[in-house]
Amino acid sequence: MEVTQKELAELLGVSQMTVSRALNNHPHVEEKVRARILEVANQKGYSLEANHAAEMLRRRGRGEPATTHVICAMLHLKHDANDDESFQGRILKGVGEQAREFKWEVVIPIVTRLAIPLVVARKQVDGAVRMLHQEEADSGHIALPVPWVSVLFDVPNVDVVTVDNQAGARLVGRHLADLGHRQIAFIGPDSTISHLRLEGLRQAVRAVGGDLPDSHVCLQPYAGNEESTIDLVDSLLKKTAFSPSHKPFTALAAYNDHMAVAAMRHLRLRGIRVPEDLSLAGFDGATPRGFRGTQVTTATIPLEKMGTEATKLLELRLKEPKRPPQRLVLETELRPGETTWPLVTK
Amino acid sequence: MEVTQKELAELLGVSQMTVSRALNNHPHVEEKVRARILEVANQKGYSLEANHAAEMLRRRGRGEPATTHVICAMLHLKHDANDDESFQGRILKGVGEQAREFKWEVVIPIVTRLAIPLVVARKQVDGAVRMLHQEEADSGHIALPVPWVSVLFDVPNVDVVTVDNQAGARLVGRHLADLGHRQIAFIGPDSTISHLRLEGLRQAVRAVGGDLPDSHVCLQPYAGNEESTIDLVDSLLKKTAFSPSHKPFTALAAYNDHMAVAAMRHLRLRGIRVPEDLSLAGFDGATPRGFRGTQVTTATIPLEKMGTEATKLLELRLKEPKRPPQRLVLETELRPGETTWPLVTK
DNA sequence: CTGAAAGCGCTTACAG
DNA sequence: CTGAAAGCGCTTACAG
Numbered sequence: 001m002e003v004t005q006k007e008l009a010e011l012l013g014v015s016q017m018t019v020s021r022a023l024n025n026h027p028h029v030e031e032k033v034r035a036r037i038l039e040v041a042n043q044k045g046y047s048l049e050a051n052h053a054a055e056m057l058r059r060r061g062r063g064e065p066a067t068t069h070v071i072c073a074m075l076h077l078k079h080d081a082n083d084d085e086s087f088q089g090r091i092l093k094g095v096g097e098q099a100r101e102f103k104w105e106v107v108i109p110i111v112t113r114l115a116i117p118l119v120v121a122r123k124q125v126d127g128a129v130r131m132l133h134q135e136e137a138d139s140g141h142i143a144l145p146v147p148w149v150s151v152l153f154d155v156p157n158v159d160v161v162t163v164d165n166q167a168g169a170r171l172v173g174r175h176l177a178d179l180g181h182r183q184i185a186f187i188g189p190d191s192t193i194s195h196l197r198l199e200g201l202r203q204a205v206r207a208v209g210g211d212l213p214d215s216h217v218c219l220q221p222y223a224g225n226e227e228s229t230i231d232l233v234d235s236l237l238k239k240t241a242f243s244p245s246h247k248p249f250t251a252l253a254a255y256n257d258h259m260a261v262a263a264m265r266h267l268r269l270r271g272i273r274v275p276e277d278l279s280l281a282g283f284d285g286a287t288p289r290g291f292r293g294t295q296v297t298t299a300t301i302p303l304e305k306m307g308t309e310a311t312k313l314l315e316l317r318l319k320e321p322k323r324p325p326q327r328l329v330l331e332t333e334l335r336p337g338e339t340t341w342p343l344v345t346k
Numbered sequence: 347m348e349v350t351q352k353e354l355a356e357l358l359g360v361s362q363m364t365v366s367r368a369l370n371n372h373p374h375v376e377e378k379v380r381a382r383i384l385e386v387a388n389q390k391g392y393s394l395e396a397n398h399a400a401e402m403l404r405r406r407g408r409g410e411p412a413t414t415h416v417i418c419a420m421l422h423l424k425h426d427a428n429d430d431e432s433f434q435g436r437i438l439k440g441v442g443e444q445a446r447e448f449k450w451e452v453v454i455p456i457v458t459r460l461a462i463p464l465v466v467a468r469k470q471v472d473g474a475v476r477m478l479h480q481e482e483a484d485s486g487h488i489a490l491p492v493p494w495v496s497v498l499f500d501v502p503n504v505d506v507v508t509v510d511n512q513a514g515a516r517l518v519g520r521h522l523a524d525l526g527h528r529q530i531a532f533i534g535p536d537s538t539i540s541h542l543r544l545e546g547l548r549q550a551v552r553a554v555g556g557d558l559p560d561s562h563v564c565l566q567p568y569a570g571n572e573e574s575t576i577d578l579v580d581s582l583l584k585k586t587a588f589s590p591s592h593k594p595f596t597a598l599a600a601y602n603d604h605m606a607v608a609a610m611r612h613l614r615l616r617g618i619r620v621p622e623d624l625s626l627a628g629f630d631g632a633t634p635r636g637f638r639g640t641q642v643t644t645a646t647i648p649l650e651k652m653g654t655e656a657t658k659l660l661e662l663r664l665k666e667p668k669r670p671p672q673r674l675v676l677e678t679e680l681r682p683g684e685t686t687w688p689l690v691t692k
Numbered sequence: 693c694t695g696a697a698a699g700c701g702c703t704t705a706c707a708g
Numbered sequence: 709c710t711g712a713a714a715g716c717g718c719t720t721a722c723a724g
Contacts, residue, residue, distance in 0.1 A: 002469075002491065004717060015695045020719065028693050050491050052468035053399040053406075054700090054717035060399075061700030062720075070464050073456075096456050105464050110419075110442050110452040118416050118451050122398035123348075124470045145348065145396050350701060361711045366703060374709050400701035400716090407716030408704075 002050040008041055023048065067126050070105045071095075071314065072119060074130035074148070077108060087258070087286035087303060088131070091151060094307020095129050102315055120144055126318055129310045134191050134222055147317045149310040152193070159313040160327045161306050165193050165283075166200035168299035168332030172253060172281045173204025173212075175297065175334055180343030181251040181279060182210030185240070187232040187263065188255025190219040197283055201253050216240060216249050229254070229262035237270070244277045250343050257282035260296045264339065275341035285335055295337035302330050348396040354387055369394065413472050416451045417441075417660065418465060420476035420494070423454060433604070433632035433649060434477070437497060440653020441475050448661055466490055472664055475656045480537050480568055493663045495656040498539070505659040506673045507652050511539050511629075512546035514645035514678030518599060518627045519550025519558075521643065521680055526689030527597040527625060528556030531586070533578040533609065534601025536565040543629055547599050562586060562595050575600070575608035583616070590623045596689050603628035606642045610685065621687035631681055641683035648676050 005023070009016040014033065021029045022037040023046070029037075048055070059066040073095050075088045092108070099106045107125065109117030114136060119125055128148040136142050137153050149159040176184060184205050188194040202212040218236040220228050240248040252267075254260035260282030264274050274280045274294070285300030309328055316323060351369070355362040360379065367375045368383040369392070375383075394401070405412040419441050421434045438454070445452045453471065455463035460482060465471055474494040482488050483499050495505040522530060530551050534540040548558040564582040566574050586594040598613075600606035606628030610620050620626045620640070631646030655674055662669065 006717075016717090017695055017719085018693090020717095021694090024719080026719095030693065033693090047467065047491065048718090049464065049467035050469055051717055052470075053402040055719080056399040057403055057700045057702095057716090058718050058720090059700080061698090068464065092456075099456070100458070106456040107463070107465055108454040108456065110438075110445070110454065112446070117453070118395065118414070119453055119465065119470065121393065121395035122470070123396055124398075124465065124468070145393065352701075362701090363703085363711055364709090366701095367710090370703080372703095376709060379709090394702090397701055401703080403700090403716045403718095404702050404704090405716080407714090 003044040003046050004051065005046075008037065008044065008046060012037060012040060066123075067318075068124055069103065070107060070125045071099060071311070072117060072125040072128040073106050073108050074117070074120075074128050075108070076131060076133065077110070087256075087284060090286065090303035091131065091307040094304035094309075095311050096307075097304075098308040098311035102311070114141075116144065120146060127314045129307065129314060134189065137192070147314065147321065149313045149317070151306055151310050154192075154327070157325050159310075159317055159325050161310040161313060161330065162327070163301050163330050163332050165196040166203075168283060168301070169197040169200025169253070170204045171299045171332065171334040172283065172297070173201040174207075175336060176251045176253070176279060176281065176340060177205050177208045177210060179251075179279065179340060181205070182208070182343075183216065183247075183249040183251075184210065184212040185216035185218075185236055185249040185252045186212060186254075187218045187229070187236055187252065187259065189224060190221050194219065194255050197253075197255060224258065226262045229259045230266045233263050233266050244272060247278070251279040251281065251340065253281045254283070256284045257286055257296050257298050260298070260339070264294065264296070275339050279340040279343075281340055294339055297337040297340040298335050299332040300335050301332055305330055349390045349392050350397065351392075354383065354390065354392060358383060358386060412469075413664075414470055415449065416453060416471045417445060417657070418463060418471040418474040419452050419454050420463070420466075420474050421454070422477060422479065423456070433602075433630060436632060436649035437477070437653040440650035440655075441657050442653075443650075444654040444657035448657070460487075462490065466492060473660045475653065475660060480535060483538070493660065493667070495660045495663070497652055497656050500538075500673070503671050505656075505663055505671050507656040507659060507676065508673070509647050509676050509678050511542040512549070514629065514647070515543040515546025515599070516550045517645045517678065517680040518629065518643070519547040520553075521682060522597045522599070522625060522627065522686060523551050523554045523556060525625065525686060527551070528554070528689075529562070529593075529595040529597075530556065530558040531562035531564075531582055531595040531598045532558060532600075533564045533575070533582055533598065533605065535570060536567050540565065540601050543599075543601060570604065572608045575605045576612045579609050579612050590618060593624070597625040597627065597686065599627045600629070602630045603632055603642050603644050606644070606685070610640065610642070621685050625686040627686055640685055643683040643686040644681050645678040646681050647678055651676055
C-alpha cells in the first residue's frame with residue numbers, strides 16, 4: 001500500500017497541509033522543513049500519481065478540469081495486421097507522434113468487440129481517437145463519456161477526419177477508363193463507405209460511356225478478411241459467368257487494398273491472370289502484411305496524417321468543448337501499380 | 347459532467363443511500379422505488395464507472411482490494427514489427443487470450459522509452475505483463491507500483507516466464523555440428539541473454555571438437571535493428587577476413603531470427619550465398635514482417651504460451667500476493683530451415 | 693510560515 | 709424498508 005501525505009505528516013510531526021505544500025512546490029514552507037519532507041517522501045516512495053483518484057475526485061468538487069494527459073486510441077488492432085505499414089498501424093503512428101507533441105500518453109485497449117473500454121468508461125483518459133466498427137456505425141450506439149474524434153467514418157456532431165471516398169474512387173475509375181476499360185466490377189462490404197467508393201467508380205466509367213452495373217457488384221455485410229473476399233470473387237465470377245474467354249468486365253475494383261490482394265491471389269489460383277486477363281485495383285494504399293509481390297493500383301489515403309490530424313482535432317476539442325464539430329477531408333492520390341493494364345482489344 | 351447518485355436522489359426525493367442500494371441491486375429497497383430509480387438513472391445516463399475514482403478512494407479507506415479488472419501489457423510495440431506473427435505480437439496475443447479468460451481488459455501504453463506509463467503509476471491497472479528493455483534490465487530501475495510478471499528477462503523477486511536460452515542455443519549448435527560445421531560465428535547484442543545463447547552454441551560445437559572463439563563474435567550494446575545487424579555482419583567479415591574462398595567459419599548464428607534475416611539479406615548483397623557459402627541460424631522462430639523468403643533455421647520460443655503463462659502467473663500473484671516468486675521455463679524446439687546446409691569438405 | 697475545515701462520490705456499518 | 713454519518717486522499721480557501 002502506498003504512503004499518504006497524512007502518514008508522512010505524522011512521521012515528521014507537521015500537518016498534512018504542510019506536506020502537500022512541500023510536495024507541490026508551493027511557497028510559504030520553511031526551506032528546512034521542505035527539504036526534510038521531500039527527503040522522507042522520496043525515501044518512503046511517495047507518489048502523487050498513486051493517489052490520483054483522490055485528486056480527480058477533489059477536482060470534480062470544484063468543477064476544475066480533471067485532465068489525465070492520456071488519450072485512448074480505439075482502433076481495430078486485433079482485427080487485421082497491425083504494424084507500421086498496416087492501415088491501423090499507420091493511423092496509430094500518426095496519433096502517437098502527435099500525442100508526443102502534446103505531451104500526452106496513448107493507451108490502446110484490447111477489448112471485446114464493440115465494448116466501451118474500462119479506461120474510457122472510467123474517464124481515465126481525456127479523450128479518444130476512434131475508428132468505428134461497421135456494426136457500431138450501423139447500430140448508432142457510439143456514445144462515449146469522453147470527447148472523441150472519428151477517423152474515416154462520418155458521425156453527426158463529432159469531429160471527423162476522413163477522405164472523399166467518392167472522389168478517390170473516381171480517380172481509380174478514371175485511371176481504368178484511361179486504360180480503355182469500359183466494363184468494371186466491384187467487390188466490397190455493404191457499408192456506406194463502400195457504396196461511396198462504388199459510386200465514384202461508376203461515375204468515372206460512365207463519364208466515358210462505360211458502366212459498372214449492379215450485376216457486376218458483389219457485396220457482403222462485413223467483408224474484409226481473406227475468406228469473405230474469396231467468397232465475393234467466386235460469387236462475382238459465377239454470377240457473371242466470367243472466364244478469360246468470356247469477359248463481361250475487364251477490370252475489377254476492390255473496396256480496399258487488403259481485399260484487392262486477397263482477390264488477386266484467388267484469381268490467380270483460379271487461372272485468371274492479373275493484369276493480363278483482368279485489371280485489378282484497390283483503395284487506401286496500405287500494404288497488407290507479408291505482401292511483397294505485385295504493387296496494387298490504388299488511391300492512397302494519407303493514414304499517418306489522418307492520425308495526426310485527428311489528434312490535433314481532439315486537442316482543440318478538449319481546449320474548447322463548445323466549438324462546432326469539424327470535418328476535415330484529406331486528399332487521396334492515385335497510385336498506379338502493376339495490376340492494371342491497358343485493355344487489349346482483339 | 348456525469349450525474350451523481352446525490353443528484354438522482356434529489357430528483358426523486360429519496361436519500362442518496364437508497365439510490366446506491368437500488369443501483370447495486372441490494373435488498374431492502376421497495377420494488378416500486380427501485381424501478382423508478384433505475385429508470386431515471388438510465389435516462390440520465392448514470393454510470394458507476396464514470397465515478398470510479400470515488401469508489402477506489404473509498405475502498406482504500408477500508409483496506410479492501412481495489413481491483414480494476416484491467417492489466418497492462420508493457421511490450422515493445424513501437425520498437426519492431428507488431429502483428430500476429432511478430433515476436434511482441436505473438437506474446438500479446440497470448441496475453442489477450444488469457445486475459446479474456448479471466449475477464450480482464452488489456453491496455454497497451456505507448457510511452458516514451460523507459461517511462462512508467464501513467465495508467466500504471468496511477469494504479470488504474472491491477473498489474474502488468476512486461477518485457478523489459480535491455481536498458482532497464484541493465485539499469486535496475488524496474489520497480490512498478492503494481493505487481494508484474496517479467497517475460498524473457500530474469501528479475502530477482504519477480505515472477506518470470508522465460509526459456510532456457512542456453513539449452514535452446516545448444517540445440518542450434520548441435521544441429522550445426524551434426525551438419526559438419528566446426529567453426530561458428532555469432533552476432534548479437536551485448537546482453538545477458540545474448541551471452542547465454544552464445545555460450546549454448548559454444549558448448550555444443552566444442553562437444554564435437556569445434557569452436558566458437560571470441561574472435562568470431564561481434565556484439566553491439568543494443569543491436570537489433572537492420573542497421574546494427576549490417577554493421578555487425580560487416581565487422582565480423584572484416585575482422586575475420588571472411589570470403590567465400592577463405593572461411594574462418596562455416597556457419598553464422600544470430601541472436602534472433604530478426605537479425606538472422608537481416609544478416610542473410612546483407613550477406614547475399616555482399617555476394618555470400620546462404621546457405622551455400624555460409625550456413626545461418628537464428629533464435630526465437632518469430633517471422634519478421636514481410637519476410638516470406640527462405641525459412642531460417644532456428645530454435646523456436648513458444649511466444650503465445652509465454653503470454654498466456656505470464657498472465658496466469660499474474661493472476662496467481664494478485665490472488666496471493668505473498669506467494670514465492672515463480673520462474674517458469676518454457677521449452678524451445680529446434681526448427682531446421684533452409685538456411686543451414688551440410689558442410690561440404692573439399 | 694502553518695494548520696483545521698470543507699468537500700468531491702461512494703458504500704459500509706449503524707440507527708431508526 | 710430508509711437514512712444520516714463516517715472516511716478514503718487531496719488541495720483550496722480561510723484563519724491564525
